[in-house]
Amino acid sequence: MRSDRFVRPGHPDVLPEADSRSAWRLLWWLVRLRPWPLVAAAALGVCWMVPLALVPLVIGRAIDAGIAHGADGAVYGWACAVFGLGAVQALAGAGLIQAATAAEMHAVSVGHRVLLRHSVRLGGSLREQARTGDVVAITAGDVDNIGDAFEVVGRAIGSLVAFAVVSVVLVLTSPLLGAVALVGVPLAVAGIGPLLRPLQERNEQQREHLGDATARAGDIVAGLRVLRGIGGERRFARRFAVVSQRVRAAGGAAGRTEAWLEAAGVLLPGLVTVVVTWLGARLVLGGVISPGELIAFYGAAAFLTLPVSTATETADSVSMALVAARRMRRVLRLEPAPPPPADPVPLPKAALRIVDSPTGLVVEPGALTVVDAPSAVSGPTAARITRRSAGTGEVTVGGLPIERLDLAQLRRRVVLCTHTDTLFSGALDDELTSVRRTAGRAELTTALHVAAAADVLDSLGGPSAAVAEGGRSLSHGQRQRLVLARAVLADPEVLVLEDPTSAVDAHTEALIVRRLAEHRRGRSTVVFSQSPLWTKAADRTCRLDAEPATATGGDPL
Template sequence: MTNRLFDASVAPAAVPEADARGPWAYLWWLVRVRPWPLVLSAVLGTVWMVPLALIPLVIGRAIDEAGQGAGQAGVYLWSLFALGLGVLQALAGAGLIQAAVGAEAHALSYTHRVLMRQVVRLGGALHGKARSGDVAASAAADVESIGSAFEVVGRTIGAVFAAALVAVALTATSPVLGLAVLIGVPAAVLGIGPLLRPLQERDEAQREHMGVATSQAGDIVAGLRILRGIGGEADFAERFRRTSQEVRRAGESAGRMEAWLQAAGVFLPGLVTVGIVWLGARLALQGTITAGELVAFYGASAFLTLPVSTATEAAETLSLAKVAAGRVCTLLRLTPGSTQPAHPQPLPPGPLSLVDPHTGITAEAGRLTVVAAPADLAGGLSDRLTHPGGPGDDTPVTRLGGVPLDRVDLTELRSRVLRSRPADTLFSGTLREELTAEAARSPEELDRALFAADAADVVEALPAGLDTYVDEGGRALSGGQRQRLVLARALLAASDVLVLEDPTSSVDAHTEARLVERVAALRAGRTTVVFSDSPLWRGVADRVIRLDADRAPGRPDRSAGVPS
C-alpha cells in the first residue's frame, strides 16, 4: 500500500490556489497546504542530530567513571548508552531520508502543478506575456531549487535543536564554556549573513541570462530549417554564443560567491572550535573541569561545526529558493486575456454565427466565409472573433450565436470555437495521440480529417504510420507536412466554429487545390472562417469579405460565391 504521506499524486483540481504575493508568501503556502512531510522531517532531523550531540558527552562521562575507579560496570553502562544512541541515530537517519524526500517531492509536485495550471489558464496569451525560456527555466531549475529548500529544512531544525542542547549541557558543566558556545556559534552563523545578499543578486542575474539563452535556443531549433535556407545559421550561432558566454560569466560570479560562503561555513565554526578547545584546556589545567569533561567539550565543539555548516547550507538553499519562488510568482501573477463571466449566458445549439460589429466581419451559421485582409492584421482579427476583449477594450464585442463573447462560459467557448494558426505546433508523442488528444475519435473520423487536410500521404511516409513518434514541434517534418497535420488536428476536433489563419501558406498550388475542396466538403453545415488571400479559398467560399489596412469592412465579393 502506498504511503499517503509521501504520495505526490494529487489531482490537479485538488491543488488550491497558490499565494503568489511574493516569494516568502509562496514558500509559506507550500508549507501550509501540506505540512506533515515537513513536520515529520523536522522531528526525524532532531532525533537524528541529538545523538550526535550527546555521544561526546557520554564518552566524556565514561572516561571520568573509569578515572574515578568506578569499575568496568560503569564503563560498560556508558558504552551501551553510546551504542544505543548510535542505533537511534541510524534509524532516525533512514527515516529522515524518506521524510526529506517526501517534503521535497511535495514542493516539486505542487509547484509543477500550479505552473501547469497557470500555463493552461493563460493559453495563447502566454506567448505575449512571458518568454518561453522563462517558463522552461521555471519548470526545471526553479522547481528544483524550491524542492531542495524543503529537503534541507528537517536537518536544519534538528541542527538548531541539537546545538541548543549542547549549549545547555556545556553551560551546566562549565558556565564559562557554555557562554563561549552561546556567543560563538550564533556569531559564526551571523558572520555568514553578509554573503547571502550578493549571492542572491548574482543568482538572480544568472537566472535572467538563463531564461534569455533558453528562449534563443528554442527559437533557433524551431527555425533551423528556415535559417539554413536563408544562410542565417552562422549569425544566430554567434548570437547564441555571446548569450551563452554571458550565462557562463554570471554562473562563475555566482559560483565564486557560493565558494566564499562555503569557506566561511568551514572557517567560522572552526574558529569557534579552536577557541572552545583552548579555553577548555586551560580550565582542565586549572582543575576546574575533569579530563573527561575536556574530552566532552572537545567532541561537542567539533560537533558544533555540523550545525553551523548545515545552517550555511540552509541559508544558501533558501536564498536560491527565494529567487526561484520569485520567478514562479511572476508567472503566477500573469492574467489571461479572457476572464470567466460572473453570469454566463449559454450558446444556442447547432451551427453558430459570428458577427463583429467593429470590423464588419459576419460569418453566417453553417457557411464558409473567407476574409481577405493584410497578413499583419489576420492574427488580430481572428483573435477578435475567438476571444472576449480584455480590460480597457471599449470596442464592440463580437457576438457568437447572438451572444456577446464576454458573456459566454469559457469552457463552452473553448469547446465550440477553435482557432488554428500557422504558428501552432505539434507536441511530442505518437502522431495518433497528437491528432486525437482533444477527444476519442473513430478511425473513420481520423481518416476523413487526414484526407481533407491532404495529409494521408504524410502518414504513409512515416515509418510506423500513425504510431510514429513525433519529436516536439515536428522538427523532422517539412513545413508543409506540419501545416497539413496541424490542419487535420483542427478538423478532427469538429468544432461548431473553426477559424483558420492562412492554413495553406506552406503547401504548393496543387496540394492547396485539393485541400480547399475537401475542407469545404468536410465542414459543410458548420461555421468556418478562413483568413486567406488565396483565390482557391475564395473559389469555394460561400462569402468573401475584404478588409483594408484600416480594418474597414469592404463590400462582399459576390463573384466569389453568394449565400444560397
Template sequence: MTNRLFDASVAPSRVPEADARGPWAYLWWLVRIRPWPLVLAAGLGALWMVPLALVPLVIGRAIDEAGQGSGQAGLYLWSLLALGLGILQALAGAGLIQAAVGAEAHALSVTHRVLMRQVVRLGAGLRGQARSGDVAASAAADVASIGNAFEVLGRTIGAAVAAVLVAVALTATSPLLGLAVLIGVPAAVLGIGPLLRPLQARDEAQREQMGIATSQAGDIVAGLRILRGIGGEAGFAERFRHTSQRVRRAGESAGRMEAWIQAAGVFLPGLVTVGVVWLGARLALSGAITAGELVAFYGASAFLTLPVSTATEAAETLSLAKVAAGRVCTLLRLAPGTVRPARPEPLPTGPLPLADSGLGITAAAGRLTVVTAPADRTGVLAERLSRGGAGGGSPDVRLGGVPLDRTDPDGLSARLLHSGPGDVLFSGTVRQELAAGSAPSAEAVARALFAADAADVVDALPGGLDARLDEGGRALSGGQRQRLILARALLAAPDVLILEDPTSSVDAHTEARIVDRVAALRAGRTTVVLSDSPLWRGAADHVVRLEAQAPSDGPDRSSGVSR
C-alpha cells in the same frame, strides 16, 4: 485534498490557489497546505542530530567513571548508552531521508502543477507576457531550487535543536564554556549573512541569462529550416555562443560567491572549536574540569561544526529558493487575456451565427463565410472574432446573439475554435496529437485527415498514426505541419471554426482539394475562413471583403457578397 497533493493523480485544477504576493509568502503557502512532511522531517532531524551531540558527553562521562576506579559497571553502562544513541541515530537517519525526500517531492510537485495551471490559463497570451526561456527555466531550475530548500529544512531544525542542547549541557558543566558556545555559534552563523545578498544578486543575474539563452536556443531550433535557407546558421550560432558565454560568466560569478560561503561555513565554526578547546584545556589544567569533561568539551565543540555547516547550507539554499520563488510568483501574477465575467451569459444550443457589428461581418449559422483582409491584419481580426471574457472580447462581436465579452471562457472554448499559423504540434504520437485529449473514433480521424488532405502525410511516417512527432513537428515540412494542424482542428468539430490562412503553405492543387473537402465536412456548421485565396472565395456561401484599416483593433467596414 491537501493530504493528497503529493498523489500524482491529483490534477492541477484541484491544487489550491497559490499565494503569489512574494517569494516568502509562496514558500510559506507550500508549508501550510501540507505541513506534515516538513514537521516529520524536523522531528526526525532532531532525533538524528541530538544523539550525535550527546555521544561526546557520554564518552567523557565514561572516561571519568573509569578514572575514578568505580568499577566496570559504570563504564559498561555509559558504553551501552553510547551504543543506544548510535542505534537511535541510525534509525532516525533512515527515516529522515524518507521524510526529507517527501517534503522535497511535495514542493516540486505542487510548484510544477501551479505553473502548469497558470500556463494553461494564460494560453496563447503567455507568449506576449513572458519569454519561453523564463517559463522553461522556472519549470526546471526554479522548481528544483524550491525543492532543495524543503529537503534541507528538516536537518536544519534538528541541527538547531542539537546545538541548543549541547550549549545547555556545556553551560551546566562550565558556565564559562557554555557562554563561549552560546556566543560563538550564533556569531559564526551570522558571519555568513553578509555573503547571502551578493549571492542572491549573482544568482538572479545567472537566472536571467539562462532565460535569455533558453529562449534563443528554442528560436534557433524552431527556425533552423529557415536559417539554412537564408544562410543565417553561422550568424545565429555566433549570437548564441556570446549568450552562452554570458551565462558561463554569470555562473562563475555565482559559483565564486557560493565557494566563499562554503569556506566561511568551515572557517567560522573552526574558530569557535579552536576557542572552546583552548579554553577547555586551560580549565582542565587549572582543575576546574575533569579530563573526561575536557574530552566531552572537545567532542562537543567539534560536533558544533556540523550544525553551523548545516545552517550555512540552509542559508545558501533558502537564498536560492527565494530567488526561484520570486520568479515563480512573477509568472503566477501574469493576468490572462480573458477572464470570467461576473455574470456570464450562456450560449444558445444548436448552430451559432457569428457577427461583428463594428466591422460589418456576418457569418450565418451553418454556412461557410470567407473574410478577405489586409495580410498584416488577419491575425488581429482572428483574435477579435474569437476572444471572449470580460476585458478580452469586443462587445461588437456576438456569438449566437451573445456578446463575446459576456460569455463564459470555458463555454466559449467548447463551442468556438480558432486555428491559425501560430498553432504548433506537440511531441507525442500522431494519434495523440490529432485527438488532443479526446477519444475520437477511427472513422472521425480518417474523415478529418481526408478533408485536410493529410492522409498521405500520416502514411509516409513510420508507424502511421502511432509514429512519434518531435516537438513542433520539426521533421515535417511547413505544408505537412499545416495540414496536420488543420486535421486536428477539423477533428475537434466545434460549432464555430475560425481558420486563419489554413492553406498558405500548400500548392494550388492541394489547396483545391482541401477547400472542397473542408466545405463538405463542415456543412451545417459555422465556418469562418480568413484568406484572400480565390479558391476559398469560390467555395464560400458568403464573402466579406475588408479593405481599409480601422484606427484601433481591426480592418474597417466591409462589403459582403452572398452566394
C-alpha cells in the same frame, strides 16, 4: 477533508487552489497541505542530531571516570551509553531519510500537479503570456529546488535543538567556555547572512538567463533548417553562444557567492573551535576544569560546525526555493481567457474596424495594415485584438468592446494565424480544409498558391498525403507555409498574421507578399512583421514600441 487526500493518486479534483499571493505564502501553502512528513522529519532530525551532540560529552565523562577511579566498570558503563546514543542516531537517521524524502516528493509532485492544472486552464493563452523556455525551466528545475528546501527542514530543526542542548550543557560545566560557544557560533552564522541576499539575486539572474537560453534553443531547432546553407547555422550558433555565455557568467557569479558562503561556514565556526580549545587548555592548567571536560568541550565545539554547515545549506536551499517560488508564482498568477459573456452582443454586419487602446493600433476595414513591432510586443498585441483576453474597454471591434462580443461570431470573422501554429496528424487536405469544410479543390489550390506551398504538397505526394503530428516531418518553412494556406482558405473578414514569413527565404517571401496582397485586396489584413517586403506592399503601416503607436497611410517606414 483529510490532508492526505490532497495528494492521493486518482483524485486530482481535491487539490485546493495554491496560495500565490507571494513566494512565502506559496511555500507555506505547500507545508499546510501535508505537514506530517515535515513534522516527522523534524522530530527524527532532533533524535538524529542530539545523540551526535551528546557523544563528546559522554566521552569526556568516561575519561574523567577512568582517570579518577581507574575502574573498568565506570568506563564500560559510559561506553554502553555511547553505544546506545549511536543506536538511537542510526535508527533516527534511517527514519529521517524516509520522512525527508516524503516531504521532498510531496513538494515536487504537488508543484508539478498545480502547474499542469493551471497550464490546462490557460490553454492557448499560456503561450501568449509566458515563454516556453520559462515554463520548461520552472517544471524541470525550479520545482525540484523547492523540494530540496523541504528535504533539509528536518536536519535544520534537529541542528537547532542540538545546538541548544550543547549550549546548555557547556554553560553548566564552564560558564566561560559555554559563553564563548553560545555567542561565537551564532555570530558565525550571522557572519554568513550578508552573503545570502547576493546569492539569492544571482541565483535568480541565472534562472532568468537559463529560461531565455531554453527559449532561444527552441527557436533555433524550429527555424534553423530553412537557413541551412546560407549562413544561418553560423549566425544562430553565434547568437546562442552569446546567450549561453550569459548563463555561464551568471552561474559563475552564483557559484562564487556560494563558494564564499561555504568557506565562511567552515572558517567562522573553526575560529570558535580554536578559541574554545585555547581557553580550555588554560583552564585545565589552572585546575578549573578536568581533562575530560576539555575533551568534551573540544568535541562539542567541533560538533557545532555541523549545525552551522546545516544552517548554511538550509539558507542556500531556502534562497533557491524562494527564487523558484517566485517564478512558479508568476505562472500561477497568469489569468486564463475570460469566459463567454452571459449576454453576448452580436457583431455589426458592417465592415469591422478594430482599435487597440493600449498601443494605439487601428485596423481600418479593407486595408492591408503592416505592424512593425518586436516579437515581445507583436505576439501579445496580435492575441489581444483577436481574442477576448483584453482588459475592459482596451479593444473595440466594430465599435463594441471585445470582451462583450459573441465568441463564435468573433472567431468566424476575425482569425489569427501565428508562426508557431501547428498541424495535426492526418491527411493533408483534411487538415487544411478543417477550417472550412465547404471549400472545393479549386479554393484549396488557390490558398496553396497564395502561400507558395504548392511545392510542399507535391513533395509530400499530393493532397492525401499523411502529416505527422505537429508537422514534425516538415521543415519549419514548409510547416509555416501550410499553416498560412489554411488561414487563407478560412477566408475571414479580418485576417491577422504574426510573422507569417519568418522561416522562408527572401524570394519565397516576396511571392507570398505579392500574392496575399492581391488575393485579399478589399478585405482587412493585419500583418505583424518587421520585413521591408511587407512594409512596401502595405496600405497602412504602424510602428509599435515603448512609445505610442505611429501610423502612416502607406508610406514605407
